[in-house]
Amino acid sequence: MNTAPHLIDGKQTAEDIKVEIAAAVVKLTATGQRPPHLAAILVGHDGGSETYVRNKVLACERVGYDSTLLRFDDDITEADLLAQVGALNDDPAIDGFIVQLPLPKHIDAEKVIEAIRPEKDVDGFHPMNLGRMVAGLPALLPATPSGIVELMARQGIKTSGQHCVVIGRSNIVGTPVSILLAKNLETANCTVTLCHSRTKNLAEIVRQADIVVAAIGRPEFVTADMVKPGAVVIDVGTTRVPDASKKSGFTLKGDVNFAEVAPLAARITPVPGGVGPMTIAMLLLNTLRAATGAVYPKA
Ligand SMILES: NC(=O)C1=CN([C@@H]2O[C@H](COP(=O)(O)OP(=O)(O)OC[C@H]3O[C@@H](n4cnc5c(N)ncnc54)[C@H](OP(=O)(O)O)[C@@H]3O)[C@@H](O)[C@H]2O)C=CC1
Numbered sequence: 234m235n236t237a238p239h240l241i242d243g244k245q246t247a248e249d250i251k252v253e254i255a256a257a258v259v260k261l262t263a264t265g266q267r268p269p270h271l272a273a274i275l276v277g278h279d280g281g282s283e284t285y286v287r288n289k290v291l292a293c294e295r296v297g298y299d300s301t302l303l304r305f306d307d308d309i310t311e312a313d314l315l316a317q318v319g320a321l322n323d324d325p326a327i328d329g330f331i332v333q334l335p336l337p338k339h340i341d342a343e344k345v346i347e348a349i350r351p352e353k354d355v356d357g358f359h360p361m362n363l364g365r366m367v368a369g370l371p372a373l374l375p376a377t378p379s380g381i382v383e384l385m386a387r388q389g390i391k392t393s394g395q396h397c398v399v400i401g402r403s404n405i406v407g408t409p410v411s412i413l414l415a416k417n418l419e420t421a422n423c424t425v426t427l428c429h430s431r432t433k434n435l436a437e438i439v440r441q442a443d444i445v446v447a448a449i450g451r452p453e454f455v456t457a458d459m460v461k462p463g464a465v466v467i468d469v470g471t472t473r474v475p476d477a478s479k480k481s482g483f484t485l486k487g488d489v490n491f492a493e494v495a496p497l498a499a500r501i502t503p504v505p506g507g508v509g510p511m512t513i514a515m516l517l518l519n520t521l522r523a524a525t526g527a528v529y530p531k532a
């Protein structure tokens with residue numbers, strides 16, 4: 234079975250974007266400005282989070298940004314974490330920062346996100362940025378949803394008038410991507426259905442989709458019987474499933490049963506190498522926009 238030609242290569246597309254960003258950094262620094270500076274706060278020792286944060290820091294170096302990683306044990310108090318957020322807010326050498334999720338249970342993640350200054354919120358999770366996005370105002374857009382839109386745009390996938398079924402309604406993926414895809418934007422104008430754990434007849438609804446976006450965190454949840462032949466399938470899920478045959482001890486699984494679904498999909502994103510690298514590319518792009526005052530003009 235040859236599935237390669239219809240793979241949506243997120244890794245390559247993300248590389249293309251990083252080359253563009255690196256060129257913009259060269260231009261910026263040639264005018265005497267310092268390079269953009271991204272900081273990340275990581276609490277605890279979750280393996281997945283460590284990988285993503287490390288990938289983000291490496292990506293910064295690749296495009297010529299400065300980066301700072303602040304690590305804390307998972308017994309850090311909410312007050313101490315909020316103080317760290319405040320320090321980054323006030324640090325003129327930091328253009329943008331993220332607080333890696335999930336946070337330990339004793340910390341209110343909403344409170345931490347709201348404490349981030351919107352102009353430094355390069356994750357686009359702050360209610361100000363989400364609200365501006367909904368209103369169609371310039372905003373720092375959440376990285377995974379905007380990465381999905383950008384990936385489809387650069388891969389020439391037709392979205393206008395298409396029925397897109399999003400599975401999952403989290404604040405960081407499902408809800409914002411459904412809003413973006415429904416907007417009157419060049420790569421959007423979809424008719425969107427948003428499904429979640431209370432959806433009745435989920436399989437039947439997903440089968441009506443021209444475009445499926447799966448963001449639930451359940452490995453191989455979307456099976457062949459749920460997908461209309463010729464549909465475009467975007468797999469956001471990244472779950473580490475124990476695998477003794479791997480040196481790392483796990484395999485990264487998407488929310489789509491790739492072996493079953495790939496043969497009948499028109500185009501499909503792989504995991505890894507699909508949406509994940511785009512998330513990082515869009516985070517870098519947001520950092521450039523924050524550094525240059527593209528959304529919130531610098532004082
Ligand atoms: N590639 C990337 O860059 C990124 C990948 N991810 C990955 O995407 C996945 C989803 O992440 P995230 O959105 O944060 O996850 P959350 O756990 O926050 O949300 C999961 C959503 O899926 C819904 N859901 C769960 N089970 C079912 C089911 N059986 N049927 C229908 N809906 C269901 C939930 O519904 P309800 O609301 O009713 O509970 C919820 O809305 C994870 O694997 C995560 O690792 C996340 C961010 C970035």
Ligand SMILES: Nc1nc(=O)c2c([nH]1)NC[C@@H]1CN(c3ccc(C(=O)N[C@@H](CCC(=O)O)C(=O)O)cc3)C=[N+]21
Pocket residue numbers: 284285288331332333334335356376377471485504505506507508509510512513
């Ligand atoms: N504040 C915050 N912002 C986030 O953006 C955020 C977060 N918290 N918490 C967790 C989720 C998850 N997430 C991913 C990012 C990149 C890959 C990625 O690059 N994946 C590679 C593989 C990486 C690997 O090998 O494990 C790929 O799919 O090809 C995956 C997942 C961002 N998230």
